[in-house]
Amino acid sequence: MPSFTASIGEVSAMTQPPISEEGQDGRFATRAVVTVIAIVVIAGLLGFVLIPIAQGQSAGLSAFQAICRSLGIQPGSPAFRQPSSATVAQPVSMVAWTPEVIERLHRPNEENGSDIAANICVSCHIESGAAYDPKIPHMEGQSAFAIYKQLHDFKNGARVNELMATIVQNLDDDQMADVAAHFAVLTKGALDPRTISSGDPDIVRLVEFGNSARGLPSCASCHGVHAGGPIETPTLSGQRKDYLATQLQAFAKGERHNDIYTRMRSIAAKLRDDEIEKLAEYYSAQLLFRPQD
Amino acid sequence: MRSLERLTLAHLWVAFAAFAIACFFGVWQMWARSPLPAPFVTPDNYFLAVTEHGVSMAFVLTTFFVMGFGYFTAETALERPLPGKTFGWIGFILGLIGAAMASYAILSGRASVLYTFYPPLTASPYFYLGLVLVIVGSWIWCVLMIVAMAQWKRANPNVPVPLAMFGTVANAIMWLWTTAGVAAEVLFIVLPASLGLIHTIDVGLTRTLFSWTLHPIVYFWLFPAYIAFYTMAPKAAGGRLYSDLMGRLSFVLFILYSLPVGFHHLFMDPQEPAGFKFLQMFLTLLVTVPTLLTIFTITASFEIAGRLRGGRGLFGWIPALPWERPMVLATGLSFVMLFFGGGGGLVNMGYGLNAMVHNTSWVTAHFHLIFGGAVVVMYFAIAYEIWPRLVGHEPSSSMPQRIQLWLWFLGMMTMSLPWHWLGLQGQWRRVAQFDYSNPIIAAWGPWVVVSLIGGLLLLASALLFVWNLLFLYRKPEAARLPFRFALPVHPVTHVPASLNGFGLWNVLVAFLMLAAFGWPIAQAFVIEAPHAVVHRVDRGG
Numbered sequence: 001m002p003s004f005t006a007s008i009g010e011v012s013a014m015t016q017p018p019i020s021e022e023g024q025d026g027r028f029a030t031r032a033v034v035t036v037i038a039i040v041v042i043a044g045l046l047g048f049v050l051i052p053i054a055q056g057q058s059a060g061l062s063a064f065q066a067i068c069r070s071l072g073i074q075p076g077s078p079a080f081r082q083p084s085s086a087t088v089a090q091p092v093s094m095v096a097w098t099p100e101v102i103e104r105l106h107r108p109n110e111e112n113g114s115d116i117a118a119n120i121c122v123s124c125h126i127e128s129g130a131a132y133d134p135k136i137p138h139m140e141g142q143s144a145f146a147i148y149k150q151l152h153d154f155k156n157g158a159r160v161n162e163l164m165a166t167i168v169q170n171l172d173d174d175q176m177a178d179v180a181a182h183f184a185v186l187t188k189g190a191l192d193p194r195t196i197s198s199g200d201p202d203i204v205r206l207v208e209f210g211n212s213a214r215g216l217p218s219c220a221s222c223h224g225v226h227a228g229g230p231i232e233t234p235t236l237s238g239q240r241k242d243y244l245a246t247q248l249q250a251f252a253k254g255e256r257h258n259d260i261y262t263r264m265r266s267i268a269a270k271l272r273d274d275e276i277e278k279l280a281e282y283y284s285a286q287l288l289f290r291p292q293d
Numbered sequence: 294m295r296s297l298e299r300l301t302l303a304h305l306w307v308a309f310a311a312f313a314i315a316c317f318f319g320v321w322q323m324w325a326r327s328p329l330p331a332p333f334v335t336p337d338n339y340f341l342a343v344t345e346h347g348v349s350m351a352f353v354l355t356t357f358f359v360m361g362f363g364y365f366t367a368e369t370a371l372e373r374p375l376p377g378k379t380f381g382w383i384g385f386i387l388g389l390i391g392a393a394m395a396s397y398a399i400l401s402g403r404a405s406v407l408y409t410f411y412p413p414l415t416a417s418p419y420f421y422l423g424l425v426l427v428i429v430g431s432w433i434w435c436v437l438m439i440v441a442m443a444q445w446k447r448a449n450p451n452v453p454v455p456l457a458m459f460g461t462v463a464n465a466i467m468w469l470w471t472t473a474g475v476a477a478e479v480l481f482i483v484l485p486a487s488l489g490l491i492h493t494i495d496v497g498l499t500r501t502l503f504s505w506t507l508h509p510i511v512y513f514w515l516f517p518a519y520i521a522f523y524t525m526a527p528k529a530a531g532g533r534l535y536s537d538l539m540g541r542l543s544f545v546l547f548i549l550y551s552l553p554v555g556f557h558h559l560f561m562d563p564q565e566p567a568g569f570k571f572l573q574m575f576l577t578l579l580v581t582v583p584t585l586l587t588i589f590t591i592t593a594s595f596e597i598a599g600r601l602r603g604g605r606g607l608f609g610w611i612p613a614l615p616w617e618r619p620m621v622l623a624t625g626l627s628f629v630m631l632f633f634g635g636g637g638g639l640v641n642m643g644y645g646l647n648a649m650v651h652n653t654s655w656v657t658a659h660f661h662l663i664f665g666g667a668v669v670v671m672y673f674a675i676a677y678e679i680w681p682r683l684v685g686h687e688p689s690s691s692m693p694q695r696i697q698l699w700l701w702f703l704g705m706m707t708m709s710l711p712w713h714w715l716g717l718q719g720q721w722r723r724v725a726q727f728d729y730s731n732p733i734i735a736a737w738g739p740w741v742v743v744s745l746i747g748g749l750l751l752l753a754s755a756l757l758f759v760w761n762l763l764f765l766y767r768k769p770e771a772a773r774l775p776f777r778f779a780l781p782v783h784p785v786t787h788v789p790a791s792l793n794g795f796g797l798w799n800v801l802v803a804f805l806m807l808a809a810f811g812w813p814i815a816q817a818f819v820i821e822a823p824h825a826v827v828h829r830v831d832r833g834g
Contacts, residue, residue, distance in 0.1 A: 025791065029789070032791065044572060070568030072569070213731055
């Protein structure tokens with residue numbers, strides 16, 4: 001390796017001069033096109049032909065099947081048929097959030113909703129959706145989705161309550177949506193759990209952060225102000241204490257089972273009785289109302 | 294102050310203001326994730342901070358910096374007034390309004406990175422409209438850059454376009470291709486869903502369109518750094534650019550191979566066929582080529598400079614380089630971070646290895662090192678280099694600039710190397726807090742504290758950077774000289790016609806995009822795809 005101190009002229013002489021002939025323009029462009037096409041062809045051969053065929057052999061696929069699948073034009077993963085089973089999964093709730101249901105909840109027949117409420121619901125839930133009997137839940141602050149799901153579950157038996165089951169039997173899906181939207185509109189918004197003034201620090205921690213060591217997610221992750229859970233997640237803030245405690249106990253014992261993926265059953269079963277009491281107290285405490293829009 | 298300086302400074306100050314604010318959010322996030330007790334920690338606040346940090350850094354800092362630097366380059370490299378400055382100001386104002394709208398949505402808790410681009414979840418329409426305005430502002434910039442180059446070429450037939458401008462227009466053209474994906478997604482799917490006009494979304498199609506944009510957007514941010522490598526660093530080092538042609542080739546290779554590769558963000562997604570994932574992985578590998586070409590060319594240019602300055606022997610030219618100059622120092626530091634960040638990137642792009650690091654801190658570490666490190670350190674150096682021309686004053690000393698660059702380098706390495714390690718241990722990204730009392734993850738705690746120290750160094754560097762720009766440039770210039778870019782070793786009298794324009798490359802990009810995205814997008818219309826019900830999270834579901 002020579003050691004030198006160079007001048008720019010010497011450096012210039014030692015490095016290659018740039019392309020300078022006019023005739024090379026066309027050749028350069030041709031080479032660029034050929035290179036790009038060649039790259040795509042090589043990648044295509046590997047990705048759509050060679051690798052699928054090689055891997056497909058071990059999955060019992062013919063070459064043609066393997067190539068088709070690499071292109072995504074013959075769906076049918078997995079490669080082997082799953083063993084069939086006579087067991088049919090039992091859905092815990094028959095509610096399907098179809099665009100039609102969502103549309104109806106967003107744009108209900110208001111007159112219909114208030115008629116049903118006035119004729120049927122107000123005898124227990126009073127006009128605002130609140131309730132006097134501690135066993136009856138407030139509907140204040142609930143979303144239309146939350147109310148609709150419970151009505152639907154009562155109707156088809158996913159959630160068991162004799163009184164409610166009898167009442168909703170005569171309502172069709174649209175009517176349930178209308179009345180759910182009626183009560184949701186009355187108290188548009190939610191009670192804000194962040195405005196609670198005091199609380200047992202352990203319970204506040206459970207609400208806000210959960211307890212990963214016990215496999216408990218935070219309550220707020222679904223029931224918080226900006227619900228991160230399923231759309232039908234009910235608002236807990238401001239709910240009756242007795243009602244909350246009863247429902248958590250029912251979930252824990254499996255008596256209530258209309259929670260999809262056993263979310264609430266598995267959480268409630270891990271809670272101690274005193275925690276259930278304190279959580280119910282926490283959420284039932286008077287909180288500030290937070291309008292939605 | 295003249296009109297070019299006003300336009301450039303307006304853009305750069307918006308960029309750097311967003312950058313400085315975002316640094317505070319960044320440090321606080323590291324603190325929140327660490328075992329040390331941090332103030333204001335709730336999951337809501339954490340994700341608000343993540344979102345504001347990300348949007349400020351990745352949309353505001355970058356877009357405004359690229360636009361401001363582009364306007365500056367167009368006028369100084371072409372040595373003629375920039376056409377349509379009024380449109381430039383319109384683009385600036387649109388971008389500013391857009392950034393403000395997006396920030397409003399984020400800070401009011403109606404747009405979080407947890408659901409802004411994870412359909413069928415949607416955020417506040419203000420967020421999407423804000424992004425659209427920023428993008429429309431940047432399209433105006435693209436058109437102005439293309440027009441400026443076209444007018445110059447008409448006035449200078451058969452003369453090669455100056456390399457700095459060629460690179461800038463390459464970026465503009467790449468950005469037009471890049472934004473097509475996310476623009477289609479936002480305008481036709483996500484925004485209507487967020488406004489309540491449509492109630493179901495084809496999630497697969499939406500994610501595919503997002504991935505169209507997701508990779509080249511990074512190269513849009515990266516281009517100014519590469520333009521500085523080729524057209525500023527060799528001059529600052531006291532030498533010349535080894536090869537002008539290599540620069541042109543690198544720029545067009547970025548256009549070609551940064552676009553048809555976004556599927557490496559979808560390796561875990563079920564909607565796309567494996568063959569297309571492989572094809573795009575293969576093309577992703579080729580993105581390394583322009584970077585390797587650049588490292589070779591710039592190292593060669595530096596060797597020329599080192600030898601011109603009396604460097605001898607195999608490596609003697611390295612200490613002979615003027616490392617006290619910010620542009621030279623930044624280039625060196627940038628290459629070190631590019632080495633680690635690029636290496637991490639090669640792991641991410643591998644179909645198999647990606648599964649190991651998917652959604653872990655490794656990914657966060659990779660893009661912080663390569664963008665926040667290798668690229669942003671060049672943004673600093675570019676600002677230092679062009680600031681005298683913009684404000685009419687020289688810096689009174691280069692010492693605070695060097696301290697700032699070193700702090701940034703040390704901070705970024707200290708922060709991101711432990712992240713790589715933690716990512717390999719399985720630490721998730723985008724998690725607000727960790728329960729370090731859990732013995733499985735207890736050992737992560739100390740490493741997160743190390744990263745926090747790195748974050749504090751970065752914040753100190755960011756504040757020093759803003760201080761430098763505000764207060765260091767006080768020495769009157771000896772004479773107002775025009776800004777000059779680096780000259781190549783050989784005067785460029787002629788280049789292949791295809792490397793003096795973008796016609797051929799647009800055709801080849803169209804071919805590559807058709808090969809890589811044609812069927813994957815078309816299948817959404819040919820095969821009946823399942824649709825998911827839209828959840829407007831900003832409205833509570």
